[in-house]
Every structure is written in C-alpha cells, then in structure tokens.
Amino acid sequence: MISIEDAMDRLGLEREEVIEFLQDFLGYGRDDLTGIREALRKQDYEAATKRAHSIKGAAANLSLDAVSTTAAAIEIKARNQDLEGISELTDRLADQIEEVAAYLSDAFGK
Amino acid sequence: MSTSRILLVEDHPTSRKLLAAMLKRSYEVAVAASGQEAIGLAQEHQPDMVLLDVEMPGMDGFETLNILRSGIIDPSVPCIFLTAREDSASREKGLQAGAVDYLTKPYDRHELAIKVKNHLDLYEAKKEIQKANDQMAQEMEMAYQLQRSLLPQAFPSNSRLSFSVTYKPSSKASGDFYDVVEMPDGRIAFAQVDVSGHGVRSAMIGAMFKMAFQSFVREKESPSHLLSRINDNMVTVIPDSDYLTVFYGIIDVNTLKLDYSNAAHPKPFLFRSATGDVKELFDGGTIVGAFAAMEYDQGSEVLCQGDRLLIYTDGATEARRNSDDLQLYGEARLKEVFLENLALTPGEMLNYIVKDIEKFQGNTSFEDDVSLLLISVE
Numbered sequence A: 001m002i003s004i005e006d007a008m009d010r011l012g013l014e015r016e017e018v019i020e021f022l023q024d025f026l027g028y029g030r031d032d033l034t035g036i037r038e039a040l041r042k043q044d045y046e047a048a049t050k051r052a053h054s055i056k057g058a059a060a061n062l063s064l065d066a067v068s069t070t071a072a073a074i075e076i077k078a079r080n081q082d083l084e085g086i087s088e089l090t091d092r093l094a095d096q097i098e099e100v101a102a103y104l105s106d107a108f109g110k
Numbered sequence B: 001m002s003t004s005r006i007l008l009v010e011d012h013p014t015s016r017k018l019l020a021a022m023l024k025r026s027y028e029v030a031v032a033a034s035g036q037e038a039i040g041l042a043q044e045h046q047p048d049m050v051l052l053d054v055e056m057p058g059m060d061g062f063e064t065l066n067i068l069r070s071g072i073i074d075p076s077v078p079c080i081f082l083t084a085r086e087d088s089a090s091r092e093k094g095l096q097a098g099a100v101d102y103l104t105k106p107y108d109r110h111e112l113a114i115k116v117k118n119h120l121d122l123y124e125a126k127k128e129i130q131k132a133n134d135q136m137a138q139e140m141e142m143a144y145q146l147q148r149s150l151l152p153q154a155f156p157s158n159s160r161l162s163f164s165v166t167y168k169p170s171s172k173a174s175g176d177f178y179d180v181v182e183m184p185d186g187r188i189a190f191a192q193v194d195v196s197g198h199g200v201r202s203a204m205i206g207a208m209f210k211m212a213f214q215s216f217v218r219e220k221e222s223p224s225h226l227l228s229r230i231n232d233n234m235v236t237v238i239p240d241s242d243y244l245t246v247f248y249g250i251i252d253v254n255t256l257k258l259d260y261s262n263a264a265h266p267k268p269f270l271f272r273s274a275t276g277d278v279k280e281l282f283d284g285g286t287i288v289g290a291f292a293a294m295e296y297d298q299g300s301e302v303l304c305q306g307d308r309l310l311i312y313t314d315g316a317t318e319a320r321r322n323s324d325d326l327q328l329y330g331e332a333r334l335k336e337v338f339l340e341n342l343a344l345t346p347g348e349m350l351n352y353i354v355k356d357i358e359k360f361q362g363n364t365s366f367e368d369d370v371s372l373l374l375i376s377v378e
Helices: A004-011 A015-041 A045-061 A065-080 A086-108 B013-023 B035-045 B061-072 B088-096 B109-150 B200-217 B223-235 B330-340 B346-361
Strands: B005-009 B028-032 B049-053 B079-084 B101-105 B161-168 B176-182 B188-195 B244-251 B257-263 B269-271 B278-280 B299-302 B308-312 B370-377
Touching: A004 A015, A015 A045, A015 A065, A015 A086, A015 B013, A045 A065, A045 B013, A045 B079, A045 B101, A065 A086, B005 B013, B005 B035, B013 B028, B013 B049, B013 B109, B028 B035, B035 B049, B035 B061, B049 B061, B049 B109, B061 B079, B061 B088, B079 B088, B079 B109, B088 B101, B101 B109, B109 B200, B161 B176, B161 B346, B176 B200, B176 B370, B188 B200, B188 B308, B188 B370, B200 B223, B200 B244, B223 B244, B223 B257, B269 B330, B278 B330, B308 B330, B330 B346, B346 B370
Parallel strands: B005 B028, B005 B049, B049 B079, B079 B101
Antiparallel strands: B161 B370, B176 B188, B188 B244, B244 B257, B257 B299, B269 B278, B269 B308, B308 B370
16 A cells, blocks of 8 residues: 555655655645545535645655545545545545554554 | 756645655755745745646635736746646646646656756746847947947038938848038038948948048048048958948039949939939949949039939838838839929928838838938028
8 A cells, every 4th residue: 555665766755754754644634634524514515625635646746546546536526516425435535544654653663 | 057946836735845855956945835925935035946736725826826927036937837647627727827837746756857957947048048138139229329429410500501311220220321521621521321231230330431431531532532442441341241332422512513422322313403303323333341442433413402312221212011022112102202292391301201111111110221311402
C-alpha cells in the first residue's frame, strides 16, 4: 500500500524527508476526513468535494495510491451529490489513513 | 547569474512543503498558502516564476493570477498551474488565462525540473530581448533628437522669397533632411536630401551631409561643385550599400536667378506664373556617396513673382494605396494637386498635399519618409 521508494524516486527526496511528509499528511488527512464527514452531515457538498480533492492530491504526491483513489471517488460523489455508498467510502478512507499511520509506527517507530 | 525566485502557491500544507523541498534545491522559493497571501508575497519578492494551485479555498488560481498580473508582477513572468491529472478543463482554462504550462499531481521531479527550467530560460531570454529593444529605442530617440537639432529652426528672412516645409518621418529617425542657409554674399542656398533607407544609420548619414554642406556652402561653391566635393568626401566614409539623392540650389535674391544641381533626386516642379506651365528640374547627375570622382551638371532658371518651386522626396510619390497594393501616389497626381491648389498659401498647400497623400494611402502613417520644401516668390 505504501511505496516510500517510489515517492523518493519520483520526488527526488531522501527517505527521512518522505517519512516526514507522510506524518505531515496524516495530521492534515485526518482533519480533512473529519471535515468531509462534517460537511456531508450538513449537506455542504461543495466543502466535502474540496476536502476530498485536497486529500486526493496530497496522497497522490506521496504515492499513497489507494488513499488517493478513495478520496477521488468521494470527490466525484460529493460533487454530483450522489450519496449512495459515500458513507462506506468515507469509512474506507479512514481505514486507509490509519493503515498509513500503523505502517509508519511499525516500520519507523513514528 | 543570481538564483531565480519562485513563488509557490498551494493550499494543502503537505503538498506545499513537498513541492517547496523539491524546488529549494535549485531556486529561491517563497511559499503562500492562499491567493491573498500570494499577492502580498509577490509584491515583496517580485518572483521570476509563479507556481499556482488552481483549486484553493477563497480566491482560486485563476483569480489570483489575474490580480497578480494587474500590476503586482511583470505580466510576462511565467505562471505554471498545478492541477489534478484528470482535470483537463482547468488545464485548458489555465492556459487560456495566460499560464505557460501546467503540472499535474502527483508531481514528478523530472517533469518539474524541465518545465521550470525551460520557462525560466524563456523568461530570461524575453527579458534580454526587451532590454535590447529598450536600448535600441533609446538610441533611436537620441538619433531623432540629434537629427531634429540639425534641421533649421528658422529660414532666412527675405521679402521676395518664402520657404515652407513639411516633414513626415516614417520612423523616429528619418533618412530625409533639408537645410536652407544664407550665404556670406547674401544668396540663399538650400538642399533637400534623401538618404537610402531610414532609421539611425540614415539619420547619421544625413548628419554627415549636413556638416559637409554647412562647411562647403560658406565657400560659395556652385551647386555642381558642391555636390562633387560632398560626393568625394562621403564616398570614402559611408558603407557601399548607402547613398543619397540631393537637390541643391542657390537663389540670388537680387536677380532671382536659381542655379541648381539635381543628384538623382525626384525632379522638383517649378510653376511659372507667367505661362501657367510646370517645368521639372533635372540637370545634375547620379546619386551621391556611391561612386568616386563624379561630376554634376548644373541648371539655371530666373524666377518671377508668383512662381512656386516644390521639392519633394520619393516618400511622397511612392506612397502606396495600402501595403498590399502596388499602386503608387505618383508624380502625376502630385503635380496635379500642386497645380490645382496654387491659390492656397504655401503652408496650406503643403498641408493639402500631405492630406491628399494620406487620403490616397488610406492611413496617416508613412511607409517612407516624406519631406516637401516649397519656395514661393512673393
């Protein structure tokens, strides 16, 4: 699920730098996820779309492809106000973000 | 060369830091998290390039770019938009809005490095061209000022002769030139010159002629001798491809005798009030400045009250109906307009001729320099 080597190669950054950016992403990713849930609850689909778009781009930059794909699916559904399955997608996104957190903790003690 | 400055505008903190880390290895980077912040930073840093996220909360990338280019940064500073890979609409809109390129997420260091470097190099090249253009314009302005200072500020005053002139340079520095001077013995010498081409080079050759003319005319040289001497002087100095056509005359204010020599200049029209005829003055010789040791013939006329002499450069007769048309204004039409408007004052007549040429062209900008010198016997 996580390819630090791919990110290092594509971005031209050191391993420590990529790990630092992944940790950074976790903080903002969790905030955005909370934001998506809150926006969906308030039926503010524009805000939900923007939050999902934000996660999608940042995750793609860090080679978190699964996270980026799920965020993209949420972005499209929120933009189209298509709520079918969006809750499940949001849960899946939460799991995927926590998997990144667990990986960092296990692999690097971060 | 100093390090280029890049303004990076990206709302997502992780993407912003990541991109900044990639760019900072080669460039000086200022980072902004919003369009509003970018405007403040741009004022302070004056970047050489802007990397701008399209989708941002509040002011989006398009609006930010518009504001930045409305006087905050040099509008030619390249802007690269940061967009999502699948967002082709934003990419198209960005390019239409004046962005030079776009980068899609996920970023790739090779693509980033190439695009940023290429557009910075192009921007530097554009700045160099602009600098060279500015310098050229400045030099052209100086040549224009120099040339203007060489033109007579006033004509010799004489109760029997009046001199009027119209001068329409096609560019700032012209290849046309004229002079009217009173000689030490009271006669009046005048010359109209057309240097090949126009621009700074022609203006400088015109200035050289002026210096030689001013010097020789005081030695009471006859028109034909003066042209020979100026030719001998200039042929050694001016480049092979350049030359001048000159009409040079001297009028004795007591006898009204005109002596002249025409060095391949358009033949001036002399209107004879006594007969109503027009005579074309052609005695002379070839162009000046091209061939060594040339001799020139000389013609003479005795002027009478009411006579008018119109001396003109070929910019008048070779004015085109429009840039694609080969139809020229021509000597016949100029002569016709000259004859039809003898009732006008000299100044009014010259204005009328210029207006008629402009009307013929369909615009008021001249492709070649035009100068008209009118001598009227009162």
